[in-house]
Amino acid sequence: IFVPPARPYGRAGGTSIKKTYFNELMQRYATALGLLTDLYQITMAYGYWRQGKAEQQAVFHWFYRRNPFAGDFVIACGLAEVMDLLENWHFAPEDLAYLSALKGNDGEPLFEAAFVEYLGKLRFTGSLSAVEEGTVVFPHEPLMRIEAPLIQGQLLETALLSIMNFQSLVATKSARVVDAARGDSVLEFGLRRAQSIDGGLSASRAAYIGGANATSNVLAGRLFDIPVRGTHAHSWVMSFDTEQEAFEKYAATMPNNCVFLVDTYDTIQGVQHAIEVGRKLRERGYELQGIRLDSGDLVALSRAARKMLDEAGFSQAAIVASDDLNEYRIAELKDKGAAINVWGVGTQLVTAYDQPALGGVYKLAALFDDETQTWAQKIKLSENPVKVSTPGILQLRRYYQTDGKPFGDMIWNVQSGDAPPSSLIQCFDGRTAVAESRHFEDLLLPIFVKGERQYSPPSIHSSRERARKQVAMYRSVNFALYPQGLEQSLNELKLSLIGQRKVK
Numbered sequence: 001i002f003v004p005p006a007r008p009y010g011r012a013g014g015t016s017i018k019k020t021y022f023n024e025l026m027q028r029y030a031t032a033l034g035l036l037t038d039l040y041q042i043t044m045a046y047g048y049w050r051q052g053k054a055e056q057q058a059v060f061h062w063f064y065r066r067n068p069f070a071g072d073f074v075i076a077c078g079l080a081e082v083m084d085l086l087e088n089w090h091f092a093p094e095d096l097a098y099l100s101a102l103k104g105n106d107g108e109p110l111f112e113a114a115f116v117e118y119l120g121k122l123r124f125t126g127s128l129s130a131v132e133e134g135t136v137v138f139p140h141e142p143l144m145r146i147e148a149p150l151i152q153g154q155l156l157e158t159a160l161l162s163i164m165n166f167q168s169l170v171a172t173k174s175a176r177v178v179d180a181a182r183g184d185s186v187l188e189f190g191l192r193r194a195q196s197i198d199g200g201l202s203a204s205r206a207a208y209i210g211g212a213n214a215t216s217n218v219l220a221g222r223l224f225d226i227p228v229r230g231t232h233a234h235s236w237v238m239s240f241d242t243e244q245e246a247f248e249k250y251a252a253t254m255p256n257n258c259v260f261l262v263d264t265y266d267t268i269q270g271v272q273h274a275i276e277v278g279r280k281l282r283e284r285g286y287e288l289q290g291i292r293l294d295s296g297d298l299v300a301l302s303r304a305a306r307k308m309l310d311e312a313g314f315s316q317a318a319i320v321a322s323d324d325l326n327e328y329r330i331a332e333l334k335d336k337g338a339a340i341n342v343w344g345v346g347t348q349l350v351t352a353y354d355q356p357a358l359g360g361v362y363k364l365a366a367l368f369d370d371e372t373q374t375w376a377q378k379i380k381l382s383e384n385p386v387k388v389s390t391p392g393i394l395q396l397r398r399y400y401q402t403d404g405k406p407f408g409d410m411i412w413n414v415q416s417g418d419a420p421p422s423s424l425i426q427c428f429d430g431r432t433a434v435a436e437s438r439h440f441e442d443l444l445l446p447i448f449v450k451g452e453r454q455y456s457p458p459s460i461h462s463s464r465e466r467a468r469k470q471v472a473m474y475r476s477v478n479f480a481l482y483p484q485g486l487e488q489s490l491n492e493l494k495l496s497l498i499g500q501r502k503v504k
Helices: 021-029 039-050 079-088 093-101 113-120 150-181 196-210 218-224 234-238 243-253 267-283 298-311 327-335 460-474 488-503
Strands: 057-064 127-130 144-149 185-188 259-261 290-293 318-321 342-345 360-369 374-377 394-400 406-413 423-427 432-435 440-442 445-449 484-487
Touching (some): 039 150, 079 445, 093 113, 150 196, 150 327, 150 460, 185 196, 196 218, 196 460, 243 267, 259 267, 267 298, 290 298
Parallel strands (some): 290 318, 406 484
Antiparallel strands (some): 057 144, 127 144, 127 445, 394 406, 394 440, 423 432
16 A cells, blocks of 8 residues: 655645545545546536636536335435535645646647646635435435536536445445344444445445444544444464464453454354353453354354353353345344344445445536526436436425324425425326425535535434434335425426427
């Protein structure tokens, strides 16, 4: 791993960058993250600049099209890191030097020197509205709205998608695993199988917000204030002549952290060795915290281990299981009566193994016309109806019944004025529904306004609690009947623009 030399980073004018996760990343890669984008974003930015459109005000939305894991929802996650990105976003001198050196097919510089100089002065001056982390959301809903000069909105697309898509995916997977565990503790053990260092850090953060109780990732524990858990691996046992000796030496070293991995050789014998060391621990005033099973018939072995532990007086000792777990296998093991009460989930969680990408997209929805001083609505068409975007400057309103249960979600266009308390929802599945409740909230909150932060993100623990409450709230919802779609006038606008574009 390349470790860059220590050196200061800062904004123009010498203001030091706030020490955040983003700053840690910059130090790791020895560069700012202005170049964390696709080349076509910069070529488009150059085109906007050349055509005099760079400062034209634009509106982009981030949303996704289908629920992952054949599930019913997504947990929005990643906003705190997006805030770090926007607050510190710029092109460092070495970034500008790199761009200046790029060549076109004719061997000439790809970008004019004046454009590169322009990029060097660029900072985020726009507005961001977004749903809070830990919020349950659904397909096609605007979950983040960027209102900014066109060039800024375009250049930020890739980084925003990278952060929000991955963390929302992992948070959702985590919530599914936690749900399958039915109140048992879930530990995230996935760093060694994650997509490199930053994938592991982001996954640990998202998994905790999604509901995991702790992580094995110590750097994530420091950066994000996540509880960390872990004891020893098979290599510890194998490094001693006997398993008994290995457990005794570990207990002598860390008597307050003893969860023994018992399946290096013979699992039942390993449990017996753990019990024997547990008795010695108790004589010293400590308690055996538990055992871990990482292979074999987890139902039979856990039940046998539970019986042995209970009969030996260690009924409080936990039985931890790992072994390539996911929500489906956890649910199956619990249904079969496995005596496991802590689940260590690694690869399947941090890689979102069965669906390793969320189909989140970022689409232009409106452009301000300086001549007419009006907003022009923008729409993307497709032969595939699911890929037709929604025009306008959008807000997401969630309605609730009098008992506090969610009734439905409606997307409306803020340009048309505030949506009335009683609104007709044109659902994406073709149904219509009337939202008559006066109990509602608009989910897109002002995060940045004209480049200035307006929102202080809650602690990661508060976001985790929000996700827990949101998932619990939606457990009673029949998702097949849950109204979710466009406010009637917005739907009419969309249909009108579709007709106009098809004629053109």
